[in-house]
Amino acid sequence: MEFKCKATxxxxxxxxxxxxxxxxxxxxxxxxNLDGPYYVISDKNVFHxxxxxxxxxxxxxxxxxxxxxxxxxxxxLKDWWRIQDFLLRKGAHRRSVVIAFxxxxxxxxxxxxxxxxxxxxxxxxxxxxxxSQSDSSIGAKVAINHPHAKNLIGSFxxxxxxxxxxxxxxxLPAREFSAGLGEAIKYGVISDPDLFEMxxxxxxxxxxxxxxxxxxxxxxxxxxxxxVVEEDxxxxxxxxxxxxxxxxxxxxxxxxxxxxxxxxxxxxxGMLAAxxxxxxxxxxxxxxxxKLRSIIVRSGALHPFGSLRxxxxxxxxxxxxxxxxxxLNFILPVNTGKVAIVKDIAPAEVQAAVDYILxxxx
Amino acid sequence: MEFKCKATxxxxxxxxxxxxxxxxxxxxxxxxNLDGPYYVISDKNVFHxxxxxxxxxxxxxxxxxxxxxxxxxxxxLKDWWRIQDFLLRKGAHRRSVVIAFxxxxxxxxxxxxxxxxxxxxxxxxxxxxxxSQSDSSIGAKVAINHPHAKNLIGSFxxxxxxxxxxxxxxxLPAREFSAGLGEAIKYGVISDPDLFEMxxxxxxxxxxxxxxxxxxxxxxxxxxxxxVVEEDxxxxxxxxxxxxxxxxxxxxxxxxxxxxxxxxxxxxxGMLAAxxxxxxxxxxxxxxxxKLRSIIVRSGALHPFGSLRxxxxxxxxxxxxxxxxxxLNFILPVNTGKVAIVKDIAPAEVQAAVDYILxxxx
Numbered sequence: 001m002e003f004k005c006k007a008t009x010x011x012x013x014x015x016x017x018x019x020x021x022x023x024x025x026x027x028x029x030x031x032x033n034l035d036g037p038y039y040v041i042s043d044k045n046v047f048h049x050x051x052x053x054x055x056x057x058x059x060x061x062x063x064x065x066x067x068x069x070x071x072x073x074x075x076x077l078k079d080w081w082r083i084q085d086f087l088l089r090k091g092a093h094r095r096s097v098v099i100a101f102x103x104x105x106x107x108x109x110x111x112x113x114x115x116x117x118x119x120x121x122x123x124x125x126x127x128x129x130x131x132s133q134s135d136s137s138i139g140a141k142v143a144i145n146h147p148h149a150k151n152l153i154g155s156f157x158x159x160x161x162x163x164x165x166x167x168x169x170x171x172l173p174a175r176e177f178s179a180g181l182g183e184a185i186k187y188g189v190i191s192d193p194d195l196f197e198m199x200x201x202x203x204x205x206x207x208x209x210x211x212x213x214x215x216x217x218x219x220x221x222x223x224x225x226x227x228v229v230e231e232d233x234x235x236x237x238x239x240x241x242x243x244x245x246x247x248x249x250x251x252x253x254x255x256x257x258x259x260x261x262x263x264x265x266x267x268x269x270g271m272l273a274a275x276x277x278x279x280x281x282x283x284x285x286x287x288x289x290x291k292l293r294s295i296i297v298r299s300g301a302l303h304p305f306g307s308l309r310x311x312x313x314x315x316x317x318x319x320x321x322x323x324x325x326x327x328l329n330f331i332l333p334v335n336t337g338k339v340a341i342v343k344d345i346a347p348a349e350v351q352a353a354v355d356y357i358l359x360x361x362x
Numbered sequence: 363m364e365f366k367c368k369a370t371x372x373x374x375x376x377x378x379x380x381x382x383x384x385x386x387x388x389x390x391x392x393x394x395n396l397d398g399p400y401y402v403i404s405d406k407n408v409f410h411x412x413x414x415x416x417x418x419x420x421x422x423x424x425x426x427x428x429x430x431x432x433x434x435x436x437x438x439l440k441d442w443w444r445i446q447d448f449l450l451r452k453g454a455h456r457r458s459v460v461i462a463f464x465x466x467x468x469x470x471x472x473x474x475x476x477x478x479x480x481x482x483x484x485x486x487x488x489x490x491x492x493x494s495q496s497d498s499s500i501g502a503k504v505a506i507n508h509p510h511a512k513n514l515i516g517s518f519x520x521x522x523x524x525x526x527x528x529x530x531x532x533x534l535p536a537r538e539f540s541a542g543l544g545e546a547i548k549y550g551v552i553s554d555p556d557l558f559e560m561x562x563x564x565x566x567x568x569x570x571x572x573x574x575x576x577x578x579x580x581x582x583x584x585x586x587x588x589x590v591v592e593e594d595x596x597x598x599x600x601x602x603x604x605x606x607x608x609x610x611x612x613x614x615x616x617x618x619x620x621x622x623x624x625x626x627x628x629x630x631x632g633m634l635a636a637x638x639x640x641x642x643x644x645x646x647x648x649x650x651x652x653k654l655r656s657i658i659v660r661s662g663a664l665h666p667f668g669s670l671r672x673x674x675x676x677x678x679x680x681x682x683x684x685x686x687x688x689x690l691n692f693i694l695p696v697n698t699g700k701v702a703i704v705k706d707i708a709p710a711e712v713q714a715a716v717d718y719i720l721x722x723x724x
Binding site: 008009010077081084085088115116117118119120141143146148149151152153154155156 | 370371372439443446447450477478479480481482503505508510511514515516517518
């Protein structure tokens, strides 16, 4: 299956999507005029499990690789510069092809490195986690972190192609997989009642890596993400709704210093907070919120975040607001599949929503 | 006077151009919806001479500034990162406006910093040297240097506007001014016989900062540069002709470790070498080459480059070729105002052209 995504007014790229497609990678790259040697950036875990398969898929084409440590700390100035060194040392030039082989961290870091080396090399995203397959590999946002602000340094840089193989998820640790479900659930709430229902009914099949259901889920998310980014590449309007669950989610990540929670886990908590806020405002049907609650609990994405206090989270929320120069916005469901951007949230409402997740029992 | 430059398929930016226009800067920025506070990056020399005028032009709008050392060494990882820190510390956010106030180094460094902070802030180029006014401030190429390769790390990033005030050149050191003439002379040879003639006849008036002649010269260069970059933003075809004089020029810069020669000076030498090569091939009229020689000598751009040997320059040429993965191309004049890309240059021809500049007497 192929998806097309409009990158700019005059350029489109394809998402090549199929169970087991990695084995046909070389033919796909060559059909897109992306010739080797390939410069592969990956993390040590992913490469340990899947590196051999990737190498064998690219056999004979020339292959250089550079590995980073798994985890958010690799989205650093140092790692970015090391990739520039690696590319220079291994003779990369303007026509060279860089492959990001990993999850969101590898995709962001590699994408930014590819965007800056000789003012931009061709970039292939091969996402290996549920989160990156269904969400972060599509769209142009690439970045590294500043010690004081996540994703502060980056650019908008479109991949030449994305190659997505759901079979790769079989070697994914359960926690990573569950965290990735967070974003899929989000898509259901913000724009796709069928996806929401599909998750509610088939979540256990998805969690057991059932080929049919997993493929269907990811395909649906890819299509949704493409629709959103095409309409709003620079996150100026529609794309904001993707931030459902992210207001409190970001604050949780920050209050736990990006160490305790994966992004998808923080978003799962954030969706509970936002959903609860919507219910208290009588904006959304309580029965639907109950379904969301059940899906999130069953997904396994609710990793505990330790002994935070209400004020830690509120402080982080305020910091976020100051940093972006924007008022505190919440994306809240009005129907399942439809959200509104709400700006007049009172501090007491935020506090109640945060209390809800602090005291959550499951 | 305003020039329009097509940035992408769906965006255009203006070059606001006029003697003394800096004093109207604030009104121009506001008419383009570029509101303060402004984040100004400049170098210590430029700011010493012109900083007060800039500040007064932006009075009341909010003004933060960060100064770098003059010269190519500031296009470094460290300086780029310091600008990110400066922007973060001073509260810049997505809608903030960054102003590059200086020559090519400041424009490249600031442009790259603006392109990466929060994935891209609005960038205003205010070029203060002849080279940057007539050439480098237009077009999207921004970059910093890697210790082993000039301009290795960068991006294509369009300014929101360019504000060009030729009156700023009056405080420019004579050497800088002469070096800047190199690129103007280049435009004459590659695409504009009238400009070439204008330079030949009025060079002394330009060198004495005559308002009329200087304005006319820069306006002509801006129009030419816009035409070239619009047709070929990513330097894949037409833009290559801008490299007239750059093959040997780059080699000279590299062989002297970017310390002895300004870029425009290296290009001036490179044009002599390329012109000579064209004459030996009987591609170009010797009388026209004689004119080029006279213009270059009178411009003052032929700064001595010390005790280089032929083989030092040839080695640097080979290195350049290897780095870019391309064959050794020369851009050679066929008529004044028209050049050809020539690929079948024999080593003996290159050697003879290099000998010509090594033994040049003026």
